[in-house]
Amino acid sequence: MSQRSLIVFGLVLAIAVPGATQEEPLALTGATILTVTQGTIENGTVLIHDGKLAALGANVSVPDGARVIDVNGRFVMPGIIDAHSHIALGREINEMTSPLTPQVNMADALVLDDLAIYRALAGGVTATKLMHGSANVIGGVNITVKLNRASTIEGMRIADARPQIKMALGENPMRLYGSKNLSPATRPAEFALMRQIFFDAQAYTAKWKSYEDKVEKGEEAKPPKRDLKLDTLAAVLAGEIAIDCHAYVAQEILTLLRVVDEFNLPLVAISHGLDAYKVRDKIAGRGISLLTHTDWWGYKWEAYDSIPYGPEMLMRAGINTAIVSDSGDVMRRLNREVAKLQSYSELSDDEALAMITINAARALEVEHRTGSLEVGKDADIAVFENHPLSGTAKCVLTLVDGEVLFDAAHPDNSMVR
Numbered sequence: 001m002s003q004r005s006l007i008v009f010g011l012v013l014a015i016a017v018p019g020a021t022q023e024e025p026l027a028l029t030g031a032t033i034l035t036v037t038q039g040t041i042e043n044g045t046v047l048i049h050d051g052k053l054a055a056l057g058a059n060v061s062v063p064d065g066a067r068v069i070d071v072n073g074r075f076v077m078p079g080i081i082d083a084h085s086h087i088a089l090g091r092e093i094n095e096m097t098s099p100l101t102p103q104v105n106m107a108d109a110l111v112l113d114d115l116a117i118y119r120a121l122a123g124g125v126t127a128t129k130l131m132h133g134s135a136n137v138i139g140g141v142n143i144t145v146k147l148n149r150a151s152t153i154e155g156m157r158i159a160d161a162r163p164q165i166k167m168a169l170g171e172n173p174m175r176l177y178g179s180k181n182l183s184p185a186t187r188p189a190e191f192a193l194m195r196q197i198f199f200d201a202q203a204y205t206a207k208w209k210s211y212e213d214k215v216e217k218g219e220e221a222k223p224p225k226r227d228l229k230l231d232t233l234a235a236v237l238a239g240e241i242a243i244d245c246h247a248y249v250a251q252e253i254l255t256l257l258r259v260v261d262e263f264n265l266p267l268v269a270i271s272h273g274l275d276a277y278k279v280r281d282k283i284a285g286r287g288i289s290l291l292t293h294t295d296w297w298g299y300k301w302e303a304y305d306s307i308p309y310g311p312e313m314l315m316r317a318g319i320n321t322a323i324v325s326d327s328g329d330v331m332r333r334l335n336r337e338v339a340k341l342q343s344y345s346e347l348s349d350d351e352a353l354a355m356i357t358i359n360a361a362r363a364l365e366v367e368h369r370t371g372s373l374e375v376g377k378d379a380d381i382a383v384f385e386n387h388p389l390s391g392t393a394k395c396v397l398t399l400v401d402g403e404v405l406f407d408a409a410h411p412d413n414s415m416v417r
Contacts, residue, residue: 025049026402027062028383030072036350036357037372046076048379051401056373074396075387077353078372079126079380081360082331084244084271084291084324086131087116094133095140099177099184100197102165102236103228104140106130110153116328117147121406123332124382124395127158129364134168134246135176137190138197141165141232141241144364146380148400161366164268165236167194168246169256171302187252191259198263201233208234242268242365244291248302250275254282269363271324273314274306280317289320289363294340311355312345322360339389349389378402 026048033041033056045060046053062068086093092109095101110130120128127146132139143153144161169190178185184193207224214221235241243260247253247270260267269289270276274297276283276290283290295308315321323338325331338352361371370380382388383397398406 025054025063025066026379027060027066027068028071028076028381029062029068030070031074031076031383032387033373034075034077034349034353034388035373036078036353038374039350044076046373046379046381048399048402051379051403053373053375053377053379055375069397071383071397075384076373077124077382077384077388078357079370079382079398079400080124080334080356081322081364081371082120082125082128082325082334082356083269083289083322083360083363084131084326085120085128085328085331086133086326087120087128087328087331088112088114089130090114093131094135096135096176099137099173099182099190099193100229101132101136101140102138102197102232104132105143106132106140107143107153107157110143110145110156112149112151112153112156116331117149118406119328120331121147121149121398121400122395122408122411124335124384124388124398125331126380126382126398126400127361127364127366127370128331129164129244131244132166134166134172136166136168137173137184137193138233139166139168142244144366146378146400147405148403149405158364158366158369160369161364162240162242164242164244164364165232166246167243169252170246170248171300172246187255191255194259195262197229197233198237198259198265201230201237202263204230205234205237236265237263239266242266244269244271246271248272248274250278253279257282257286268365272326274303274310277307277310277313278305280314280319283314284317284319289322289359290314291322291324291360291363293326294323294337295344308341308344311341312347315347315351315355320359320362321355322363323355324360335384335388335393335395336391339391339393342389349387352389 028046033044044058047055088111089109095104129144131142142164144158145156150156184190211221271291273290273292297306334356338355358371361367370378379402381399385394385396386392396408
């Protein structure tokens with residue numbers, strides 16, 4: 001065991017190598033455990049084996065030979081999940097050459113050693129969705145990742161997370177292309193472009209189906225010409241790729257829902273949605289998550305009607321609601337973002353924390369793996385010195401798949417792969 005793999009936490013010695021494969025059980029002992037979905041456990045132990053949560057409770061037996069980290073007096077919670085981020089993509093966030101660029105894939109831009117990954121870990125963030133920007137009506141395919149600091153893109157990608165494509169409505173595409181005297185310069189033009197390309201994708205799908213049927217029958221057939229844009233949108237129509245749509249204004253959200261129904265599109269999330277509280281009854285019951293903010297207001301006209309009561313109103317309407325960063329800086333303190341909501345609402349601690357853990361996991365369709373502390377789930381964990389919703393909250397330890405990747409006591413060691 002190398003010297004750099006020694007981490008001293010309090011008075012107890014623990015062995016942890018960032019990024020290494022866990023070989024023996026690891027126990028976090030003496031903590032207040034905030035499971036988010038199954039209540040709070042005082043003076044509890046979290047037992048981790050093979051990157052999974054093997055046991056947690058007040059009376060967990062720690063097996064002989066297990067590594068032990070004493071977190072007495074600390075608060076252990078699920079790793080924070082940011083369902084809307086643009087970190088680790090360099091400058092390759094917006095393909096601003098056309099309002100329709102579904103052929104772009106953000107996995108091709110992932111910067112594996114971006115320092116923002118380490119900074120996110122220092123805030124207790126363990127997973128995120130890395131997204132194309134909002135310049136285009138249809139942007140690129142996003143990538144959902146663990147911040148495990150793997151050395152390959154596939155090593156970071158959450159393999160069983162359905163891909164999501166970024167779509168965007170409103171001011172951003174209108175301003176960009178309208179300033180060039182190009183379409184879209186208005187909201188109706190945005191929806192016209194959207195409808196046309198999905199009609200094209202339907203026709204493209206039908207051509208390929210006809211070709212495949214002929215091949216299956218043994219008939220001679222020439223395959224249609226491949227089109228990367230329409231390949232991607234055919235996958236959307238088939239439900240293989242879901243949609244996250246940037247939308248602020250209530251009227252455009254309602255029109256978006258009409259287009260979704262016209263084409264039976266798999267819309268799983270609306271990003272920002274600062275006006276969504278006005279039409280929450282129309283969104284509820286459709287399986288759509290709202291990826292929104294706490295008190296963002298007034299930075300453009302689309303945000304003028306934003307209110308800090310919105311997230312709770314959406315949640316009380318039965319809509320899965322998550323607070324997201326859209327910022328590498330805000331990403332490091334999402335726990336404080338949801339703490340602010342409690343000043344404007346009646347959210348319980350579990351309800352507030354859910355907005356940056358299990359609700360975000362549901363929006364990314366990975367709740368079976370992460371987002372809460374439950375036996376069998378991935379050991380994605382953030383340890384805070386004080387309660388994560390307190391004004392003195394400080395992340396002191398972050399684990400992804402059971403591996404310590406940030407340790408506030410030894411930050412230099414945490415940065416070693």
